[in-house]
Amino acid sequence: MEPLRDADLASAFDHASRTYDVMTSASPGYGAHLRRSARRLGLPDGGAGLSLLDLGCGTGTSTAALLATAPLATVTGVDASAGMLARARRKSWPDRVRFVQAPVEHLGTIEADGPYDAVFAAYLLRNVADPDAVLRTVHRLLQPGGRVSIHEYTLSGRPENRLLWAAVMNGLVRPWARLNRDAALYRHLYRSVLDFDTADVFAARLRRAGFTRVRCLPQPGWQTGITHTFVAARP
Ligand SMILES: C[S@@+](CC[C@H](N)C(=O)[O-])C[C@H]1O[C@@H](n2cnc3c(N)ncnc32)[C@H](O)[C@@H]1O
Numbered sequence: 140m141e142p143l144r145d146a147d148l149a150s151a152f153d154h155a156s157r158t159y160d161v162m163t164s165a166s167p168g169y170g171a172h173l174r175r176s177a178r179r180l181g182l183p184d185g186g187a188g189l190s191l192l193d194l195g196c197g198t199g200t201s202t203a204a205l206l207a208t209a210p211l212a213t214v215t216g217v218d219a220s221a222g223m224l225a226r227a228r229r230k231s232w233p234d235r236v237r238f239v240q241a242p243v244e245h246l247g248t249i250e251a252d253g254p255y256d257a258v259f260a261a262y263l264l265r266n267v268a269d270p271d272a273v274l275r276t277v278h279r280l281l282q283p284g285g286r287v288s289i290h291e292y293t294l295s296g297r298p299e300n301r302l303l304w305a306a307v308m309n310g311l312v313r314p315w316a317r318l319n320r321d322a323a324l325y326r327h328l329y330r331s332v333l334d335f336d337t338a339d340v341f342a343a344r345l346r347r348a349g350f351t352r353v354r355c356l357p358q359p360g361w362q363t364g365i366t367h368t369f370v371a372a373r374p
Pocket residue numbers: 145148149152173194195196197198199200201217218219220223241242243244260261262263266267
């Protein structure tokens with residue numbers, strides 16, 4: 140089965156948006172892990188005067204993580220799914236936060252065109268058809284010296300991490316998703332993680348896109364060896 144992409148993926152997220160926050164709040168450490176990845180941007184002065192981009196912001200959990208580390212920043216959240224963004228917009232945000240509906244592939248031609256001091260992308264890159272092209276665009280949208288934090292399921296390459304991923308997905312997540320008629324999206328989640336870059340391959344991808352000071356940092360708990368934060372800079 141082909142991975143879900145573009146309009147099909149946006150439509151699957153539209154449907155799943157109804158239960159997305161319930162699902163993620165039941166996932167141990169979901170918010171804390173995002174906040175750790177946002178903190179790893181090392182933004183100074185509470186983000187005062189900085190302009191930040193949250194790519195694939197979904198229902199805004201990653202946007203909230205950015206604001207937790209940079210409460211004074213201006214933040215633009217971009218997502219292709221109208222349903223996910225509707226949930227995000229319903230939450231309470233400072234005036235300096237705005238949401239734009241667009242595929243990240245259209246960055247460079249939409250109103251969210253920066254330049255930005257930092258970009259955060261959580262659980263996005265694995266979903267796009269051409270991650271290299273998206274990374275090159277992110278690089279272009281950053282100020283020189285600007286930073287990126289990419290929070291992504293990227294397996295370590297060790298068999299025990301693949302096995303744990305399969306056990307969590309097949310034992311817990313996919314049965315629950317079937318009850319909510321989101322089976323296709325969560326099958327996509329399961330397969331896309333197994334098929335996507337391992338952590339070292341993704342770090343190399345960032346270097347190829349022109350990023351420097353690339354670091355791959357682990358997440359704690361059951362996600363060790365399954366989810367990483369990649370921090371890097373535009374020279
Ligand atoms: C797994 S959710 C993560 C949401 C949020 N970042 C979080 O951490 O909770 C992935 C989000 O990426 C969005 N997305 C996937 N592919 C996209 C694309 N090509 N352009 C824009 N958004 C995309 C989906 O609509 C979805 O809201």
